Amino acid sequence: MTEPREIGVGMLGYAFMGKAHSNAFRKAAYITWPPPFVPHLVGIAGRNAEAVQEAADRYGFDYATDDWRRLVDDDRIQLFDNLGPNALHAEPTIAAAEAGKHVICEKPLGRTADESYEIWRRVAATGVKHLCAFNYRFVPAVRLARELIDAGELGEVRHFRARYLQDWGDDASLDTWRFDATAAGSGALGDLMAHVVDLARYLNGEPESVSGFTHTFLSGREVDDAVEAAVAFANGSVGTLEATRFAHGHRNALQWEINGTKGSLMFDMERLNELQVFRADGDRARGFKTVLVSEADHPWWNHWWPPGHIIGWGDTFVHEVHHMLRAIADETDVAPVGATFEDGYRAAEICDTIVRSGRTGRREQIVYRSL
Amino acid sequence: MTEPREIGVGMLGYAFMGKAHSNAFRKAAYITWPPPFVPHLVGIAGRNAEAVQEAADRYGFDYATDDWRRLVDDDRIQLFDNLGPNALHAEPTIAAAEAGKHVICEKPLGRTADESYEIWRRVAATGVKHLCAFNYRFVPAVRLARELIDAGELGEVRHFRARYLQDWGDDASLDTWRFDATAAGSGALGDLMAHVVDLARYLNGEPESVSGFTHTFLSGREVDDAVEAAVAFANGSVGTLEATRFAHGHRNALQWEINGTKGSLMFDMERLNELQVFRADGDRARGFKTVLVSEADHPWWNHWWPPGHIIGWGDTFVHEVHHMLRAIADETDVAPVGATFEDGYRAAEICDTIVRSGRTGRREQIVYRSL
Amino acid sequence: MTEPREIGVGMLGYAFMGKAHSNAFRKAAYITWPPPFVPHLVGIAGRNAEAVQEAADRYGFDYATDDWRRLVDDDRIQLFDNLGPNALHAEPTIAAAEAGKHVICEKPLGRTADESYEIWRRVAATGVKHLCAFNYRFVPAVRLARELIDAGELGEVRHFRARYLQDWGDDASLDTWRFDATAAGSGALGDLMAHVVDLARYLNGEPESVSGFTHTFLSGREVDDAVEAAVAFANGSVGTLEATRFAHGHRNALQWEINGTKGSLMFDMERLNELQVFRADGDRARGFKTVLVSEADHPWWNHWWPPGHIIGWGDTFVHEVHHMLRAIADETDVAPVGATFEDGYRAAEICDTIVRSGRTGRREQIVYRSL
């Protein structure tokens, strides 16, 4: 066996997402074997010099810096991973791509559809690989769902409904960039609804129109707390979409369901190893199967444990990083398994359309720009 | 103990709902004890003479008739129970009330808000007791939810979301009055969404505006197959509402959830004996409780079995009938535990507003007429 | 159609089980249609004259009496239903059978295997129909399980495990005949374990040996509070059996599971409308199906509602009574769908063998007597 090649990684951001991504790069070196590349963690950037140095020590980066341009300028870095606050997505990501580095950018790609489009346009022009880090595409149960749908097991789709319920937002004293309109761009919309619409597109194709609105419960809060919408899809299916940080009892409940003429699927991120599968096959024992997605022939499970030994939320990033490394190594496409920046832009366009629907009080068509 | 008094009952309709209501009248005579009245099943009417005679034999009515006016004219009947097709709700119900009989009418009250308003107006003018048979108010778990909400256990409400999922509609060969626009008025809207909006009002108060639409999947079908809406309530909460006959795997899944500043509640009609209760009380063991609503101090459970010995869907009608008999016997109000014809009208107004929203493509305000 | 014939019913006992059985007789007249017989509730007996008179008024018996012999002597009674305290099972049941009446007797049949054997022997000699009221055989999900097993869907059985968990016993101040050794004979053993072993036999055939014991937690309590056993079956399968009144959080949780070479089934009485079905069929979507046992082709569901409209615990008695009436009307066998007095005796023999195992500290063989 030949020694796996190394790839140099630069990271912007170091907190919650920094831990998630660093962990993924480190595990990608041995959980998948042989890996497309062994990640070498070259540099990590952030504004708080002390904190970013500690992150470098902790996760094993060669150096820490408070200037992300150092990463862009570092020739040892071939892959730039941007997980900073939303306001810091555009400029560094574009700069890195234009410096010839492959790029990963956390969702939402930009703070608006316009900003997202611009990131996509500029990065696509460079020819590098780009992945928008919608990590929930890399949940084995979600991927299995997509495979079952692609195989026609649901027939014609009638409904897609989804909601992302969290419950940490109902506290006026919280201080985080996620409530800062400039830094975040939006609230539940970009943070949670972006995931919802990406999975909607991933599993059910393009939505055509939305009727809905964003809502802010707390006076003085700069961003939306919740989003509600009715939706119609290009494939003729209809449903509802929701995202909120005000649903007590739900910590991370991204729940979706899809109903077709031949069957249905249901999912809840709080039980991310499980997929509920219903088939209208005439069996007298009729009902949803609780499938523990951990079999040898399930997505990414060849890398893991024996059946029934479940994986965690953090492991979805391992699959994501692995997928990006594979795309770089083998010059394969990021999509459709992973989300590209075009997917990132499209999610933003849908989110903006919901905002517009709320403003106009009208059902609004979703219109995508192309390059 | 004095012998319970009898009350004469006349029934219009004899099929699915005829069995449900007849069973309720018969059980109400002994499950609740002593009952406000012992129901005497006097007459039952329907268009198919043979079938209605068999129903009379089966459920113990003194006579069968193919002319509902005979029931209206029968002085032995003090309570008229109308569970015929929707097109037969208005005229017989009004006639019975104007003949001085108390009236129960199945939901939807009328086929439209206008028709529903007219039924309410005419019946209210007579002074008889009137109940619109939204039997899901009489599920112990639903009633317990209302009691917890009334006691302030949820705090300020942030969200109400509900959906009624069934799966029998995706068959173009089905022949039932429920697909006949004249007989039914609407499809999933009046059949399922009416229940959703009644529970929304019962648990969370009045909705203020809706953005949504109805949808028909099958070409040639006269009525809607599904309804999708985003909703805002007068109490400041927001959410989504859905009803469909096209959700494979769900037989009778009326699911709702309510989130407040102090807690949350969840429910699914397919497990109607259970209520999920979350309290944001700082307990380290944080989560939804699966409450088996069958304790001695739970609604209507003094009438039933020891804890844990669950009741069925049919038993909700026993509570409903008992409630109506009590209201007649004691001259107490049907509302708010039960739905009056005003509630029936209001549900229809909301349903019609969703239809209007679909037609105009606009978010529509809900405007109720008063008497 | 000819008018259904009547059958005269006499009942001994009037409290919890009196309500359950009376309700069943009344509903059996119209839920199943046409019924084998229309039950005519002739007389009801009990020691508390006032209470038994109220029960007669409530449930519609022609008369009440404090002397069960009056029922035995009443020629209008063809079916004698004994649901009195366990100590009152033997003499009245035998007397009624010897008077030519068909007999239903609540479980446990007798307080011991000896007493149970004697009841069986004496009653069998008369030639009347006899049913031991193990009503859980009449849960549709349990019956469906049996049908799946009979059809070979599980293959060769490897395991049967079951437990009946309740939580009302941990209170020394409770006063009920169920804690009186003379009246009840035993505690959790006859009350709960009897159900467990009847379902074990019904679903998995005869147990061959048991190792276990009964246990009493509260000093001064006359009867056992819990039973624990390891068990081996004649078909080569093994498992555990448990019954307790001391399992906080479980109100009526009779849970069983059966594993075979081709599949598995699971059940919990607190969700009695559901059966969990697993098939080892190589499907990539591998898992237990949550089957809502309410389809038109499920056991007894032709009598009830559309799919998904669940039934209650009390309705299992309707099926039981219907089955007995059918056996009488058509001269068909009570077994194997229903439990006969032989089944009642065998359950008692197994229970006594567990007690003996506890006393001897040895694994004990189960030896049945025949007539």
Next chain:
Amino acid sequence: MTEPREIGVGMLGYAFMGKAHSNAFRKAAYITWPPPFVPHLVGIAGRNAEAVQEAADRYGFDYATDDWRRLVDDDRIQLFDNLGPNALHAEPTIAAAEAGKHVICEKPLGRTADESYEIWRRVAATGVKHLCAFNYRFVPAVRLARELIDAGELGEVRHFRARYLQDWGDDASLDTWRFDATAAGSGALGDLMAHVVDLARYLNGEPESVSGFTHTFLSGREVDDAVEAAVAFANGSVGTLEATRFAHGHRNALQWEINGTKGSLMFDMERLNELQVFRADGDRARGFKTVLVSEADHPWWNHWWPPGHIIGWGDTFVHEVHHMLRAIADETDVAPVGATFEDGYRAAEICDTIVRSGRTGRREQIVYRSL
């Protein structure tokens, strides 16, 4: 901040458990921060030279060897981790300890109670730290359960019941050392029941007596396929214990439940992030809470993600390794959070007692040897 010190690790075994332990050592370097030691993976040993070399490359060991004695002789190794087949537990573990290395040994500690006792005795005499890798003690939900029990939240315990259900054993063609009597010592007993009895002891204290047996379904299989037992504990509680590889539909279902006078807890390893918590506190909303054990104040969660972002089975080993490193660094006790070799011996003693009970047909007392 001072640089974390390194600790040299030697590992015996490289397959399934090799991946699990290697992953844990690598993650322990950064998930917990600052770590007690940064593990340096020095050497890995196994009989298949090619496979062990690949494992060394994959997980980052400095060298691979087919002679475990090289690890024992290597002064750079301070911690020896033995996860080879059961037959290889005793000699290398004892040798490593006697060479002054701290030791981790996979469960079962030895193939019999005698062998386990000998390992414990010899290792304890050296004074090194020893941990028997019962990793399920390191599931946050299990640890939370222990903390709730220690805090008295269950009151006096009445019942402990547990079962470990897997379903891969019903295939006579499988070829693995786990079916080799010499290599494994036993089947489901040492593999699964050992976990059950360790958790029984961890959560409920010492069992006093067992009545039960092991069972082998397949002719020609050298080891047991299933274990069934009734058990009584020193604290007065009773219950059942089971382990099997023949329960179709269950991949890794280690399920346990504990009932006390004040509440109950339930757990299933297939949903290892959840704990079911019942409190008999008189709340009208009475039921088990589904607690997603992922809060900041839950065991080990300070190291992980925001609430609701679940962890996987593999992460339990991270906690276990971290705990051992902490014990070494701070000279603190492995017990009671972790299992020592004494715990490993005691689990083996209980397993052997069940075997003896099966042989004698008698209820057997559990008698522990001390040093």
